[in-house]
Amino acid sequence: MDxxxxxxxxxxxxxxxxxxxxxxxxxxxxxxxxxxxATVASTTAAFFWLFIIPGYFVTLIWKQDSTLTExxxxxxxxxxxxxxxxxxxLGLFGLPLxxxxxxxxxxxxxxxxxxxxxxxxSQKT
Amino acid sequence: xxxxxxxAIETITLLIFIGAMLWIGIADSxxxxxxxxxxYSYLASDTFQHQTRAxxxxxxxxxxxxxxxxxxxxxxxxxxxPPILNHISVIFSYVSGLEVYDTILLLTVSLAIIGGLIxxxxxxxxxxxxxxxxxxLMTYMFTIIEDRTAFFWGNxxxxxxxxxxxxxxxxxxxxxxxxxxxxxFLTVFIAGTILGHTAATIFAVIFxxxxxxxxxxxxxxDGEQFKLLALSTxxxxxxxxxxxxxxxxxxxxxxxxxxYVMTDWSGGGGIIDVRSFGxxxxxxxxxxxxxxxxxxxxxxxxxxxxxxxxxxxxxTNYVGxxxxxxNFRFYWPIFFSMFFGTAVYAALTKIKENxxxxxxxxxxxxxxxxxxxxxxxPTGPIDGLMNVYTWETMNWIKNNTPPESKIFFFxxxxxxxxxSIGNVQRVPTRVxxxxxxxxxxxxxxxxxxxxxxLIEMGGLLAYRTGLFSYTTRAPxxxxxxxVRDLCNFDYYVFDKxxxxxxxTQLNVFIANTFLQQNFTIVFQNAxxxxxxxxxxxGNCFGxxxxxxx
Numbered sequence: 001m002d003x004x005x006x007x008x009x010x011x012x013x014x015x016x017x018x019x020x021x022x023x024x025x026x027x028x029x030x031x032x033x034x035x036x037x038a039t040v041a042s043t044t045a046a047f048f049w050l051f052i053i054p055g056y057f058v059t060l061i062w063k064q065d066s067t068l069t070e071x072x073x074x075x076x077x078x079x080x081x082x083x084x085x086x087x088x089x090l091g092l093f094g095l096p097l098x099x100x101x102x103x104x105x106x107x108x109x110x111x112x113x114x115x116x117x118x119x120x121x122s123q124k125t
Numbered sequence: 126x127x128x129x130x131x132x133a134i135e136t137i138t139l140l141i142f143i144g145a146m147l148w149i150g151i152a153d154s155x156x157x158x159x160x161x162x163x164x165y166s167y168l169a170s171d172t173f174q175h176q177t178r179a180x181x182x183x184x185x186x187x188x189x190x191x192x193x194x195x196x197x198x199x200x201x202x203x204x205x206x207p208p209i210l211n212h213i214s215v216i217f218s219y220v221s222g223l224e225v226y227d228t229i230l231l232l233t234v235s236l237a238i239i240g241g242l243i244x245x246x247x248x249x250x251x252x253x254x255x256x257x258x259x260x261x262l263m264t265y266m267f268t269i270i271e272d273r274t275a276f277f278w279g280n281x282x283x284x285x286x287x288x289x290x291x292x293x294x295x296x297x298x299x300x301x302x303x304x305x306x307x308x309x310f311l312t313v314f315i316a317g318t319i320l321g322h323t324a325a326t327i328f329a330v331i332f333x334x335x336x337x338x339x340x341x342x343x344x345x346x347d348g349e350q351f352k353l354l355a356l357s358t359x360x361x362x363x364x365x366x367x368x369x370x371x372x373x374x375x376x377x378x379x380x381x382x383x384x385y386v387m388t389d390w391s392g393g394g395g396i397i398d399v400r401s402f403g404x405x406x407x408x409x410x411x412x413x414x415x416x417x418x419x420x421x422x423x424x425x426x427x428x429x430x431x432x433x434x435x436x437x438x439x440x441t442n443y444v445g446x447x448x449x450x451x452n453f454r455f456y457w458p459i460f461f462s463m464f465f466g467t468a469v470y471a472a473l474t475k476i477k478e479n480x481x482x483x484x485x486x487x488x489x490x491x492x493x494x495x496x497x498x499x500x501x502x503p504t505g506p507i508d509g510l511m512n513v514y515t516w517e518t519m520n521w522i523k524n525n526t527p528p529e530s531k532i533f534f535f536x537x538x539x540x541x542x543x544x545s546i547g548n549v550q551r552v553p554t555r556v557x558x559x560x561x562x563x564x565x566x567x568x569x570x571x572x573x574x575x576x577x578x579l580i581e582m583g584g585l586l587a588y589r590t591g592l593f594s595y596t597t598r599a600p601x602x603x604x605x606x607x608v609r610d611l612c613n614f615d616y617y618v619f620d621k622x623x624x625x626x627x628x629t630q631l632n633v634f635i636a637n638t639f640l641q642q643n644f645t646i647v648f649q650n651a652x653x654x655x656x657x658x659x660x661x662x663g664n665c666f667g668x669x670x671x672x673x674x
Contacts, residue, residue, distance in 0.1 A: 030144060032152055032155070039223075042222050043231075045220075050216060051213075073246055077289065084213045084320065084321070085364065096187065097215050097216060
């Protein structure tokens with residue numbers, strides 16, 4: 001999915017990710033045709049929230065020059081590994097998984113954005 | 126917004142691939158539903174073992190300890206199992222609203238499909254069109270019966286380990302390409318193998334070692350790449366240090382490395398063999414291997430190296446890796462897809478030099494559809510071992526009995542794969558069918574009777590003795606199977622129907638005997654009845670302590 005447009009690439013990627021989300025939900029509904037739309041939508045949203053979006057921001061730091069296809073696919077093992085490992089240790093330290101489920105993805109995203117900004121600043125200097 | 130045409134074709138192909146794999150991988154067995162009323166399509170004890178552990182982690186919010194109810198009642202057994210699958214399943218359950226018994230299997234299948242896409246990315250570095258033509262062979266992951274069994278018999282951690290293993294390969298390719306950021310990915314993915322399924326780490330380390338040795342000999346490894354590897358090793362060790370101590374002091378004690386050749390794995394669901402692909406496909410794969418290895422391209426050295434490794438690693442059961450080699454073979458449909466794509470592409474280029482992307486897509490999808498049509502037989506919904514009534518009964522026990530209660534299960538089809546009885550979240554014990562058959566032949570049953578308690582001995586009930594130190598317990602001190610006083614339990618579960626009518630008749634006989642001893646029916650439904658014992662260690666079998674029939 002190499003950008004060939006006049007729009008800024010990250011805005012374009014967000015649009016593409018939104019389209020992919022919609023396509024994924026439609027695909028899931030086709031495959032699981034006996035399931036309710038609400039469950040399909042929540043399953044798709046949960047998968048994107050946990051296993052795609054956090055990893056996507058991480059790959060922006062480390063693999064900005066690669067295609068969106070590659071970053072999209074790799075975001076999944078990145079998210080799974082970071083979430084799984086972090087969740088294990090945070091649980092041992094006493095933070096319940098019920099809370100982790102909602103706060104870990106935004107924390108990963110915020111740390112990634114911070115690292116990205118630091119990287120950009122260091123590249124400029 | 127313009128989108129590159131090739132990218133659009135690729136995206137459509139990959140989406141269709143994902144849809145097809147989900148369909149044959151899980152949707153058909155799940156009745157094309159995602160949410161179920163009970164653990165669905167669970168076909169062996171191990172599925173319940175992982176599900177009950179994940180449920181325990183969800184209920185307690187952490188994995189400091191194993192559940193007492195499958196640890197012989199002990200409350201200090203340290204959580205010893207590789208934790209990633211359980212934790213992501215629980216988190217997914219919270220966010221999606223699905224039950225853990227659905228998320229854990231759905232994630233296992235989904236991540237295996239994504240593993241195929243990660244290997245697709247690796248192949249794209251070789252040739253993008255070959256990558257698209259590789260996709261059809263990956264469907265064998267769900268059509269080779271022994272591979273499919275892995276998903277429904279509970280080889281879930283092994284499948285997750287293979288998922289992180291293929292991600293590690295992708296990261297290693299980035300090291301080879303001198304991508305400075307490869308350290309991060311290699312670290313995260315190797316740590317994923319350690320905390321996902323530590324056996325996969327062995328294969329990752331072996332391949333990395335093999336890669337380093339060969340590249341040093343061929344002078345393809347320089348200081349920069351070596352630094353990336355060294356830094357990654359140090360970071361991985363740091364991240365995984367805590368769990369490595371658990372693995373070293375518990376797993377390696379219970380399962381020390383022993384060299385033995387293993388050629389049968391019927392207990393694990395059977396072995397995937399090269400012949401599992403069928404001779405025509407095997408012929409195509411052989412052609413593909415020849416074309417790949419004979420290619421004069423210097424930029425596919427990594428792919429050639431992995432081609433050799435992917436075949437050899439699967440046969441390490443002959444050199445002492447036992448069932449771990451069979452775990453590696455779960456991903457053979459993915460790893461061998463590169464050979465398949467190469468062969469098909471070679472054939473296409475003989476017909477036409479430069480086939481368009483859209484033609485490649487159509488050919489790939491056509492072959493995929495053909496292979497699915499040939500190899501996949503829809504089964505429709507498979508309930509599995511659990512059913513709505515037994516699940517209702519187990520939940521009643523969980524919600525309505527004191528936590529310290531001891532539950533006894535007489536004959537029931539679900540309970541022979543006894544991981545399921547952990548769902549009562551009380552210490553469960555059961556009879557075994559072989560003993561009941563002997564009882565029927567003798568026509569009498571004594572109150573001191575051979576029984577089997579559900580005790581997870583995989584970690585030898587290890588407990589913590591220091592910050593990073595653990596001690597295991599002697600298995601003989603906590604025997605799961607032993608003669609126990611059948612009158613010494615709080616609640617008893619009887620199935621009113623089953624595959625063996627003589628045993629269900631025995632159930633009815635015993636239940637009526639108990640009712641004559643003032644037991645009370647506290648719950649029943651169409652399949653199960655639960656009796657409460659009024660007097661622990663009382664005369665539940667009558668004054669002679671024997672039931673004759």
